[in-house]
Amino acid sequence: MKPSLFILLLAFGLLSISCSRTKEEHRVNVLLVLIDTINADHLGCYGYNRDTSPTIDSISNSGVRFENCNAQSSWTLPGMASIYTGLTERSHRCGHYDDMIFGLDPEVPTIAMILQQNEYSTAGFVQSSYLGEEFHMEKGFDSFWISVTHGESAMDSVTVDTVLSYCNSIDLSEPFLLTVHLYDPHSPYEPPAPFDTLFKRSGANGLFDWPMQESLRSDPVIIEHLEAMYDSEIRWTDNQLSRLLAGLRELNLLDNTIVILVADHGEEFMEHGSTGHAANFYQQTTHVPLIISGPNIEPGTVITSNVGQFDVLPTIMNYLNLPVPPHVEGIDILGTIPDNRLIPSSGIVFGTTSAACVRESMKVMWFPEADSSETFNLAEDPGEENLLATDIFLLDEVQSYWAWPCICTPTQSDSMQLAIKQLEELGYIR
Secondary structure (H helix, E strand, O other): OOOOHHHHHHHHHHHHHHOOOOOOOOOOEEEEEEEOOOOHHHOHHHOOOOOOOHHHHHHHHOOEEEEEEEOOOOOHHHHHHHHHHOOOHHHHOOEEEOOEEEEOOOOOOOHHHHHHHOOOEEEEEEOOHHHOHHHOOOOOOOEEEEOOOOOOOOOHHHHHHHHHHHHHHOOOOOOEEEEEEEOOOOOOOOOOOOHHHOOOOOOOOOOOOOOOOHHHHHOHHHHHHHHHHHHHHHHHHHHHHHHHHHHHHHOOOOOOEEEEEEEOOOOEEOOOOOEEOOOOOOHHHHEEOEEEEOOOOOOOEEEEEEEEHHHHHHHHHHHOOOOOOOOOOOOOOOOOOOOOOEEEEEOOOOOOOOEEEEEOOEEEEEEOOOOEEEEEEOOOOOOOOOOOOOOHHHHHHHHHHHOOOOOOOOEEOOOHHHHHHHHHHOOOOO
16 A cells, blocks of 8 residues: 555655755756657657657757657646656546546646745746646646647747747746647647648648548548648647757757656557547557756667656656655656566546556556456567467556556546537547
8 A cells, every 4th residue: 555645745845845955056957848749759869760850859869868768648638747746647647537537636746846846947838728727737837828729730839939938038047947838749730831741742731630430540541641741740849849949048048957858648540540649558659759968968878778757757856956755656767777667557538448567578458347458579569560468467567557546636627518628629539
């Protein structure tokens, strides 16, 4: 049985007091870049054959790329909650359960809350209601900006403009946390010109999203077209990230800043009979990029050990020499990473609930309602095309993970009908 969160937070509070810093102490800034809906395999630095990500590739070249980062869920709310808190989905339990949507426990320390407590200036710029006040994801930000414009294109430029305007208007002599959420790779895939013709000369021609008719979703022409538009969206977002970094460089802020780039989930293009995300835990939806660059981080490093989104918080805290809350389940992945580490994913919005775990090269997905499972060897079969005999030991670990008690008190959405409508608009509920 896990200890209660109250006891752990009390211990953390005492530890924070004992480890408090003086304002005169030199500290590194933090830029946390959250990119929505990017599978690692669609980026050049992860081996993709299209030139989708020159800026992201340059960040990788200047720092550490984690080759095997698995998301803790396959949609935005639970994935981002794991990034913010260092907890697995089963521990924070943000998501869609029993026809209700649950947000973050407001008492759970997030990256922003911890850095704010340690006299960092904290600002968040996001483009999804799942990262907003309704789900308690705005906690800890001194300044918070949200633009919920689902379905509109080229919004990343507005976000970058807003971030740079903020940075030009405040005193940045104090250490800061900037959390920047870039959203445009999410469907509909509507890249602005001239990006729309980068990978398909004819452009989008009005087809930006998956057709409602299920039979058309398997049409290879439609799949190829939408994947090209998706890749163009990634390149557009990469371009806006370049603009953000250039603006921060002009303000002389990058040399003393650690940059963490991570995605909330990936995207499927009918590899396993589904489109988008939130339908399962195949690698197309859970293999996400994680790249860290900054002072005293060795350039061009590639780490192949299994890591997760829940490692972001403890890694940042250890890098900044700040105490990590004792309830955090992630680890400092700039330190020693165990070879046989278990990385879990769980929680589904539509379809059946399920869980998955990866240990070394083996992966098991378990479907509790059907009491069935699938086993793959990711080293030999990264596309998860060949089912293996059940790995009974890993299956037992998946089932044990599923039984973990929630150590938080997730909060039910106050406007349930609005939240359900948003899920439907985003394709999470069909």
